[in-house]
Amino acid sequence: MYEILSKFAQTWGLGFFVLMFAVAVAYALWPSNKENSKQRPIGRSMKGNLEMSETDKEVDVLSGVETTGHSWDGIKELNNPLPRWWLYVWYGTIFWAILYMIAMPALPSLPGLGSRNTPGVLGMSDRSAVAESVATLHAERSAASAELLTASLQDIQNNLDLQQFAMAMGESAFGDNCATCHGAGGRGAKGYPMLADDVWLWDGTLDGIEQTIRHGIRHEEDVDTRFSAMPAFGRDGLLTSVQIDDLVQYVLSVSGHEANAGMAARGEGLFQSNCASCHGMDAKGSRDVGAPNLTDADWLYGSSPDDIRATITNARNSHMPAWQGRLDDATIKALAVYVHSLGGGE
Ligand code: HEC
């Protein structure tokens, strides 16, 4: 019974009220309901503007309306009845208010209720309504999430519905967990790689991206994390500051910047013996160790001589957290699909 009432209140309640209002107005305005005024003056004995009616009531001569008997300095109040349609609507609202008060949460601070209010016989509350719709959402999602879990990343790419679901889920998870470092839409920032381009430090395939997200980069608590450590050549005294200056000029020259040719030439030798193992003989980088290409226009830590000197002196070796265990598998897959789609997926 409560359920029926509750359903009714939520769906037809307003309609019902509007209908009641319309019926009341129609009834009041229906011609056959318009009775002639009972308060018509009958007597003729003049008393100023007022006459006495047969029933001994005072009646105003000009308007022919009975008075209430109240008088202020000789000014009397006419006893005009309220329009009937108005009255019925008013009664209707009172009736409605009482029903509503019984059905819905209403009276606060009654004895025994503490700071709560009366719950109402329908037991409705916004809080439980929210809890219910969240539960419904989870139930709806869990079907699609379950599908995500079993599908391979490639299957997800090939199934339009599943892909759309993964993209939506990935986008929102990215906003919650990744955008703080990688920027909205993965546009990146100094020290945090842009994910929306086709330049990859590690691996730009779907599986590679999933691996990065799952295990992180230099996240030492995870044995499968991606790992490499550029030495801090200056700080740890592996190279002198003169050698580092030469290397800076060399890096500038291979990336198409203006550079001192003599210093760069000396730097090239140093590069081959100290840096090529990670960045490659041609300085084009290596994804096996996450070493960036130094010949392109894309810089993680900046391309000014000072930025480059700082990188070689102290090394950066930044940290990307592992998300396995923090995010569920379906979310990680969705994130991989989302990041892959941002622009540079391979
Ligand atoms: C605390 C900051 C931080 C957060 C949060 C973070 N990342 Fe990263 N992420 C990094 C850094 C720093 C790197 C680059 C590490 C390096 O030097 O190799 C990186 C690298 C990556 C890469 C590899 C890029 C490439 O070129 O190979 C991917 C993919 C990635 N992040 C995705 C994500 C996703 C998805 C999330 C959210 C679940 C996330 N990151 C959250 C800091 C963060």
Ligand code: HEC
């Ligand atoms: C053990 C591998 C390794 C060696 C050796 C190494 N690097 Fe790196 N280098 C990296 C990695 C990995 C990164 C980027 C990730 C990070 O540090 O956050 C990097 C980043 C850089 C960057 C920053 C690029 C950017 O986009 O901002 C420069 C410049 C650089 N290295 C120059 C050098 C020079 C010069 C040497 C030799 C003196 C050298 N590296 C030796 C692994 C190495």
